[in-house]
Amino acid sequence: MKKLLAALFLIILPCLVFCQQQNYWQQKVDNDIQVTLNDQDHSIDGMIKMNYYNNSPDTLHFFWIHLWPNAYKNDRTAFSDQLLENGNTDFYFSKEGDKGYINRLNFTADGILAKMEDHPQHQDIVKLILPNPLPPEQQVMLITPFHVKLPKNFSRGGHIDQSYQLTQWYPKPAVYDKKGWHPIPYLDQGEFYSEFGTFDVKITLPLKYKVAATGLLKDSSVQGTQKTLQYQQENIHDFAWFADEAFEVKHDTLQLAQKTVDVYVYYKKENAAYWTNAVNYTKAAIRSKSELVGGYPYPVVSVVERAGDETGGGMEYPTITLVSKTNNEKLLEYLIYHEVGHNWFYGILASNERLHPWMDEGMNSYYDQRYFTKKYGAGGVDFVNSNQPFVKKRQPDDFQSVLLQTVIGLQKDQPIATSSAAFSQLNYNLVAYTKTAQWMQLLEQKLGRQRFDDMMHAYYDQYEFKHPGPEDFKELASTYTDENLDSLFGLLYKKGNIEPVQKKTMKLQSFFSFKDTDKYNYLFVAPALGYNYYDKLMLGAVVHNYTLPLPKLQFLAAPLYATGSKQLNGLGLVSYNFFPGNNGQKITFTLAGARFTGDSFTDSTGTKNFQPFSKLVPAVKFTFAEKNPRSTITRYLQFKTFLINETGLLFTRDNNTNEEIITYPKQQRYVNQLRFVVKNARALYPYNATLQVDQGKGFVRSGFTGNYFFNYASGGGMNVRLFAGKFFYTGDKTFLTQYETDRYHLNMTGPKGYEDYTYSNYFIGRNEFEGFSNQQIMIRDGAFKVRTDLLSSKIGKTDNWLTALNFTTTVPKNINPLSLTPLKIPLKVFADIGTYAEAWEKDAGTSRFLFDAGLQVSLFSNTLNIYLPIIYSKVYSNYFKSTITEKRFLKTISFSIDIQNLTTQKLFPQIPF
Numbered sequence: 001m002k003k004l005l006a007a008l009f010l011i012i013l014p015c016l017v018f019c020q021q022q023n024y025w026q027q028k029v030d031n032d033i034q035v036t037l038n039d040q041d042h043s044i045d046g047m048i049k050m051n052y053y054n055n056s057p058d059t060l061h062f063f064w065i066h067l068w069p070n071a072y073k074n075d076r077t078a079f080s081d082q083l084l085e086n087g088n089t090d091f092y093f094s095k096e097g098d099k100g101y102i103n104r105l106n107f108t109a110d111g112i113l114a115k116m117e118d119h120p121q122h123q124d125i126v127k128l129i130l131p132n133p134l135p136p137e138q139q140v141m142l143i144t145p146f147h148v149k150l151p152k153n154f155s156r157g158g159h160i161d162q163s164y165q166l167t168q169w170y171p172k173p174a175v176y177d178k179k180g181w182h183p184i185p186y187l188d189q190g191e192f193y194s195e196f197g198t199f200d201v202k203i204t205l206p207l208k209y210k211v212a213a214t215g216l217l218k219d220s221s222v223q224g225t226q227k228t229l230q231y232q233q234e235n236i237h238d239f240a241w242f243a244d245e246a247f248e249v250k251h252d253t254l255q256l257a258q259k260t261v262d263v264y265v266y267y268k269k270e271n272a273a274y275w276t277n278a279v280n281y282t283k284a285a286i287r288s289k290s291e292l293v294g295g296y297p298y299p300v301v302s303v304v305e306r307a308g309d310e311t312g313g314g315m316e317y318p319t320i321t322l323v324s325k326t327n328n329e330k331l332l333e334y335l336i337y338h339e340v341g342h343n344w345f346y347g348i349l350a351s352n353e354r355l356h357p358w359m360d361e362g363m364n365s366y367y368d369q370r371y372f373t374k375k376y377g378a379g380g381v382d383f384v385n386s387n388q389p390f391v392k393k394r395q396p397d398d399f400q401s402v403l404l405q406t407v408i409g410l411q412k413d414q415p416i417a418t419s420s421a422a423f424s425q426l427n428y429n430l431v432a433y434t435k436t437a438q439w440m441q442l443l444e445q446k447l448g449r450q451r452f453d454d455m456m457h458a459y460y461d462q463y464e465f466k467h468p469g470p471e472d473f474k475e476l477a478s479t480y481t482d483e484n485l486d487s488l489f490g491l492l493y494k495k496g497n498i499e500p501v502q503k504k505t506m507k508l509q510s511f512f513s514f515k516d517t518d519k520y521n522y523l524f525v526a527p528a529l530g531y532n533y534y535d536k537l538m539l540g541a542v543v544h545n546y547t548l549p550l551p552k553l554q555f556l557a558a559p560l561y562a563t564g565s566k567q568l569n570g571l572g573l574v575s576y577n578f579f580p581g582n583n584g585q586k587i588t589f590t591l592a593g594a595r596f597t598g599d600s601f602t603d604s605t606g607t608k609n610f611q612p613f614s615k616l617v618p619a620v621k622f623t624f625a626e627k628n629p630r631s632t633i634t635r636y637l638q639f640k641t642f643l644i645n646e647t648g649l650l651f652t653r654d655n656n657t658n659e660e661i662i663t664y665p666k667q668q669r670y671v672n673q674l675r676f677v678v679k680n681a682r683a684l685y686p687y688n689a690t691l692q693v694d695q696g697k698g699f700v701r702s703g704f705t706g707n708y709f710f711n712y713a714s715g716g717g718m719n720v721r722l723f724a725g726k727f728f729y730t731g732d733k734t735f736l737t738q739y740e741t742d743r744y745h746l747n748m749t750g751p752k753g754y755e756d757y758t759y760s761n762y763f764i765g766r767n768e769f770e771g772f773s774n775q776q777i778m779i780r781d782g783a784f785k786v787r788t789d790l791l792s793s794k795i796g797k798t799d800n801w802l803t804a805l806n807f808t809t810t811v812p813k814n815i816n817p818l819s820l821t822p823l824k825i826p827l828k829v830f831a832d833i834g835t836y837a838e839a840w841e842k843d844a845g846t847s848r849f850l851f852d853a854g855l856q857v858s859l860f861s862n863t864l865n866i867y868l869p870i871i872y873s874k875v876y877s878n879y880f881k882s883t884i885t886e887k888r889f890l891k892t893i894s895f896s897i898d899i900q901n902l903t904t905q906k907l908f909p910q911i912p913f
Contacts, residue, residue: 100151190420294460362436536564716810748796750777804834
């Protein structure tokens with residue numbers, strides 16, 4: 001009986017769906033466009049006739065019209081704002097001549113002038129007020145001239161020198177559907193939604209250009225030095241064309257069941273080696289999707305290589321697709337398959353991709369995986385493109401899935417059903433594409449492959465040249481199973497994994513690996529090296545479990561044998577991440593430790609006595625969640641306790657023998673540290689701020705450090721740093737307490753190794769007072785670059801208050817002499833100004849404000865910074881004259897080794913964590 005009811009259900013439900021489809025309607029817009037390219041000023045002039053059919057049940061009084069070339073008009077558009085949010089400042093700082101716009105519009109509706117009104121928010125949308133209302137089942141002819149100044153190609157369209165990419169280049173009405181109007185601004189992240197119709201486009205341009213365009217070339221004519229090409233195509237919702245005199249063209253035909261398709265590829269001669277099989281790749285894409293989804297309905301398909309240096313991407317338009325250059329032929333095959341596949345998901349099944357990117361990008365990606373897995377097995381396409389066997393065997397079969405699992409593990413993913421513009425840039429690529437493809441695989445498993453394929457064919461047949469939504473897809477899928485699909489489709493609206501994570505086993509591996517991390521908990525072993533002035537070369541090993549996805553429990557241990565001190569040194573760390581919510585807030589418990597030699601003393605017998613230090617640092621850190629997943633802000637509160645053991649040096653005298661006695665007492669101390677940190681890694685004017693309080697025996701040390709970066713339009717910029725600090729005694733201030741807390745006092749100059757009271761920075765010679773290692777400083781407190789180490793109390797050192805401003809600016813390449821060297825060494829200019837409590841006392845002996853300035857060379861991603869002071873306060877000049885008698889300039893140079901600036905993202909830009 002149950003089987004009979006299920007069978008009846010499967011018979012009746014499609015009938016109900018069919019009945020509902022009778023109520024489906026969509027508008028139609030036929031476009032007749034004439035356009036002329038002016039390659040001298042990179043502009044086009046055109047005339048467009050839009051025959052708009054109102055198939056809705058509503059009377060329309062106005063249209064929203066997309067003028068998307070105006071997205072490039074200035075830096076106050078949604079496009080410009082989004083580029084900045086995604087870390088790109090190229091358009092924001094572009095020259096006026098590189099921007100673009102559309103103007104000279106003069107709309108008429110059935111011959112009557114129509115009024116335009118600005119959109120309240122977006123410059124690339126206008127409201128067109130109809131002189132006469134448009135009733136249901138009626139049509140109106142909209143006609144306007146237009147002029148477009150083509151921008152430099154910052155996104156999908158414009159020009160690269162005299163190679164032209166005409167995309168989203170003409171006025172077009174927004175979609176009006178059962179949910180109302182959909183006026184949407186042009187965006188770089190987030191694609192488009194347009195009405196279907198017939199296009200008849202005549203393009204006039206200089207004879208020298210070769211053109212690739214949407215649709216079929218119907219006619220061509222020559223008038224002097226100009227030619228006119230006419231393209232026509234039915235059942236499309238967009239039209240794009242590309243012109244370049246350097247195109248190489250290949251043509252072939254593909255025989256499908258019902259038609260012959262013309263196949264074209266356009267590419268640059270210098271990249272011909274990679275395009276040898278491009279026609280076959282294009283044919284395979286058409287053949288595959290025709291079989292798996294539905295027959296290709298158009299008479300032509302074209303693939304075009306994009307001009308410029310952009311790599312590894314593409315963009316689709318009806319019958320034509322654009323792909324960036326690549327030196328990896330298998331990656332080119334993937335790009336062609338993926339972008340040509342958008343003729344189905346976007347071109348024919350035209351979902352609102354701005355709202356539902358998963359219905360285009362994700363469904364298309366599912367078929368990518370299915371095709372390439374069948375052809376190449378697990379691993380498919382090597383996106384990393386490494387030719388090194390060492391790296392190759394350690395990279396994952398599917399790097400995108402590993403990154404997705406990492407984001408999910410950090411609880412920074414977003415639901416599949418998120419709109420394009422609401423996605424973070426990372427999630428747009430990982431969730432809308434990769435996670436949706438996984439969800440589609442789950443749907444396939446639920447239905448069974450054959451029934452799934454039948455369902456997708458029905459989806460194609462039912463919604464060909466229409467605008468299906470998520471509810472339509474779900475309704476259709478439900479007719480292919482007697483099971484309830486609510487929970488499966490509910491996954492579209494949830495964060496987290498599509499399926500439960502499988503249990504892992506332990507595996508030992510050398511160095512590192514990202515391969516099969518879904519199966520193994522790795523234990524990595526690799527050789528390790530270290531060096532400092534006292535321990536000399538240190539040899540050992542590092543044992544760790546750092547990989548992707550990031551384990552909740554992470555550890556690292558690096559025992560090192562010191563060839564100089566003959567001691568066993570090393571460092572270690574173990575941490576555990578706990579996620580109390582589901583929006584990325586995180587609590588991290590950490591225990592770290594280290595042991596190295598911090599100083600040495602050679603006694604009268606010639607024996608070198610080493611003075612090691614060790615520390616144990618328990619810590620807890622709370623990282624706050626951000627409400628907006630696109631936010632570039634990071635905020636955290638951290639508490640640490642530094643438990644430090646040091647070997648000191650003590651000189652005493654035996655009163656009986658009058659002999660000097662040297663001992664090396666073991667000393668213990670602690671520092672409690674509380675930090676609140678805010679960072680904004682935005683591309684334009686990034687900043688960070690740290691409020692830090694340190695407490696130890698007899699003192700509290702508080703300080704605020706803020707950095708604000710001002711971008712230059714030509715590249716680079718100026719960093720402004722502010723420090724303000726106050727030192728407190730928790731007991732009486734005496735000569736003894738001043739002496740005991742000396743290393744904690746505030747410094748105008750960048751502190752030396754002795755003053756690194758938590759041993760948190762790397763120093764070559766931590767306690768050296770002469771030679772090269774003596775010139776190393778830390779960028780902390782006042783962060784001046786001049787040093788007064790030979791004074792008993794350094795200039796600008798205080799146990800009261802201190803404040804300073806530090807400026808560092810890049811030097812433009814055209815005036816940087818070091819840019820002419822083969823290494824192109826970056827040159828900067830620094831300037832510091834500051835004051836402190838003692839300078840304001842009566843008879844202070846120094847100016848109230850101190851300053852220094854000079855040149856800075858920053859190497860290895862700002863890890864090594866070398867400072868050459870040139871001008872400075874008189875008090876520093878007097879110090880140098882009185883204490884440095886030879887090689888004065890060389891000895892005024894200082895440097896810092898800022899390993900803390902070396903982040904994972906700088907080492908591995910492809911891993912954005």
